[in-house]
Amino acid sequence: MSTTTPPTPSIPQSPAEGRTAPAGVRVTAAGFTYQHADRERPALADLDLEIEPGEKVLLAGASGAGKSTLLHAMAGVLHEDGDRLSREETAASSGSSAAVEGTSGRKAANAEALNQLLLDGVSPAEARGRAGLMQQDPESQVVLARIGDDVAFSCENLAVPRDEIPGRVSAALAAVGLDYLPLDHPTAELSGGQKQRLALAGILAMQPGLLLLDEPTANLDPEGTVQVRDSVVAAAQATDATLVVVEHRLTTWVDHVDTLVVLEPGGGVRHRVPAQRIHDDTALREELDASGLWLPHREAGARRTAEPSSSRPTRKQGSPLLTASELAVHRKSPRKSWRKGPPVQPVLSGVDISLAPGAALGITGRNGAGKSTLMLTLAGLLAPHGGELIAGPALKGDRGAELPDSPYQWRSADLTSRIGTVFQEPEHQFVRNTVADELRLSAEQAKIPGTRDSLFTEDEVAQRVDRLLGRLRLTHLAQANPFTLSGGEKRRLSVGTALAAGPEVLMLDEPTFGQDAHTFAELVSLLREHLEAGGTVLAVTHDADFLHALDAECYDLSPDPSPPISSDSSAPTNPDVRGLSENQALISTGQSDNTLIKREDSTPLLSAIRDTSWLGRRGPLGKLIALLFITLALIATIDPVSAAVVAVACFALLPVANIRLVTFLKRIWIFAAASLMAVWGAAIAAEESGRVLVDLGVTTISTGSLEMGLSLGARAFAIVLPSVLIFSTTDPTDLADSLAQQLRLPARFVLGALAAMRLLGLMAEHWTTLGHARRARGLGSQFLSQAFGLLVQAIRMATRLAVTMESRGFGAGERSWARRASFTRADGVVVLAGFLIAAAATALAVAAGTWNLVWA
């Protein structure tokens, strides 16, 4: 092990000062070992590492070398299995930390206290707020719905005094270049790169001494990557914080750090060298290259897979497999337009694409340009909004001549054997318990058009599975659960499940995101085989190397839809210029409606923009109490009079909530339909009394049962109205503030629920994609499989979100609140109004003689 230590830019702080001083943290690992509770071998064993205060470190290693585990350990978010070890472990580490404090400033060297990892001499869990962690997936780096709240979140967790929080928030947002956005800008409307910068702001607001980044740009386009990298480098320089970055694309970071640390898989540190050594140390480069890392000036994909183009068969033989002319696309189905409202405007229109056998096409362009939507439409998963999409005779095949022209109209079983789709997240495609079963399912689902007969015989299916397992190098994992594979293995399997059904056309969405150089090379060679066999590849990607390696044409959606440019790996437009124009667009509108990167929001009631009506500006607590009064008055009795009073009051109060009558009716009609069901139910199954109106033989409808039904239906309908009124004007974040501060519900649970609520829109998107993935795999609508898939993704997101929250100090102790939830006089008016409506409903029902207590 080499132990060259580059000069450190800052003066080491003593641990006592370290708690408040913003300067860099010293990291000391001695014999550090960690084993995940569900693994057989330790992720890290006997690791010795010393990182100087202010040192900038790039942490590398083959996949599975424990890089992320080490970062999590430094962030203090690794936990021992709750059932064992916890007490002794804590005692041991705090005891040893006292020992180290005495000799701090020197080298690690406390030989007796092995298996320890210390930040400035204290255990990471105790050094809360000193280290900030940024993970790979931008979605799970955002906790709250508005950017200001999201940055303030970490300050609140560290119990920063309320007066100090606004200053910290604006300073942090300025440091990452997001201060041009209003503080209540919805986090859901940020691009991936902006989300990562926001996460950095949240970390900087803690004024940490250690920045930990776990592949922070793996999911970003080149433009976002540069912006995030530059923000991180600038912040680390400005604060003198120690920086540790895990990344397998070394190129991005290596010229901005002091030191390169390479981990030994299953062991300790293999190398610790000045970062610049990577440019001239041939042996080191060879070794890193063999570990699947991306080196500067030697992009593995281009080198390993590039063959002379002349060796490829002549391209574009035969008639096109799939032709799009004047195609217009949108996520939402055009069929839904029978509902009133403005017709859906396609995100893209006038697209002309022709896919010829043996040719590859790359769809490129900035985020939000509609690349994925276009791909899903071409793949027959979304309905075209305009223009034509025609499958050629070569794609339909001999037995499929009768198929409609548009792939969207095909059965899923006919689609899967003609057009295979590989989704950005491989897990979306997994529906079976073992790797072999996944491949077998694909082969079995391919059917002969118009029949339920399999395209392949049983022997053929078995052959295809075996051959693919071997080709994908997954034979030894044939019985493994697909979800437990590594990232690269999952990617290979996801391509395999598409290929197993034998499609001519293969569509891939960002297949190289987050992949190491090994997987990249394998992917390229798999796809080249597919091309050479006369198939077609269409990839949505930001990866110019990938397109170059496939010798692909490029269809760039960036400025405006334009005809295909016939050039290999066209250089992307200067990202800085694009980033600037994006910012300027936002400044000039000065509004939070950023149409460039707007995502679909399927949950209108949970938007981050506060309601500005009179009712919308009132505190949640008053509204909740008012709602409680009214609901209680309705539940206490089954009578039409009190229901009518409440309904009338709600309609009369619409102006206070600034809701138009039409909007309100649209929102409640479905509940009216449900109450009719309640009327019917009681009419035929309630206790009969009075005159018999209808005799159905088995049962009868009498005046008594019908009256009961009408009362129940009216009551059910009336219960909904005030809650729709109140909840359409209540912001979930304010509600959570109020529940935790005023009602004193446990803050950890309230904020946990609030953070999860933000994932709602995201989960709706997952649900849709899971549906697409099932159709692409030749399966029909499968509710349980889709629900299970959603649970897996939900738990994955939740686990990462929990790490984010914990690394920002959440859940450990007393917290402060950036906003005080207070009860004003106007809130009193709301409560009084609620009480009066409830009282009036009850009084009028009593006066009319219809009031009857249900519990009597």
Next chain:
Amino acid sequence: MNTSASVPASSPFRQRWTVSDIVVASTLAVASGVIFWGWNLSYHAVSTLFTAYPPAASLVAGMWLFPAVLGAVIIRKPGAAIYCEMVAAAVSALLGSQWGLGVLLSGLVQGLGAELIILAFLYRRFTVDVAVLAGAAAGLAGGINENFIAAYYQYDTVGTAVHIGGFALSGAIIAGLLPWLATRGLAATGVLGPLKSRRAHKESALSGRVRETSAT
């Protein structure tokens, strides 16, 4: 909403919720809200099947109960059933529920039904029989609520019995057996790594003991 966070460390139920527990439980509840939403699309068609005898519609009501047992079996800490069911109810209230604020009452009562069963086994047994029992109890509690406490229905004696019985049966299958199976499936994918249920797929169905892999 939940009191387990403040239970003193010395009590037999001292298992404090970790941040992962809280966020996963909350997310499960919110995801359940999304599944409700997907289910609601099919429910309109399903409910018409019961037009002939509406009290029997409770046979599919278990779909609204599954977060309770799912949360309890995955999180395995006190309060999980009530918490998940109530957050799921709160989400549906926010999205505009058929029962308005009344869903919170339903969520509390149904969650309590499941929680009591898990409590009876001292938060130590998460076997298939306990899950089915807890689902049935959630259904029973839900039936009692809808017929007597919130009283959304006023059926005759037979109708009430059918409604409550159907509720419990549906709860046992849809909200007991299915969540138990789902938990095993989830554990097999490895996503439950940070949680106590991470080895659920290796537990025997009735004894709950982890089967050791006899590799040596």
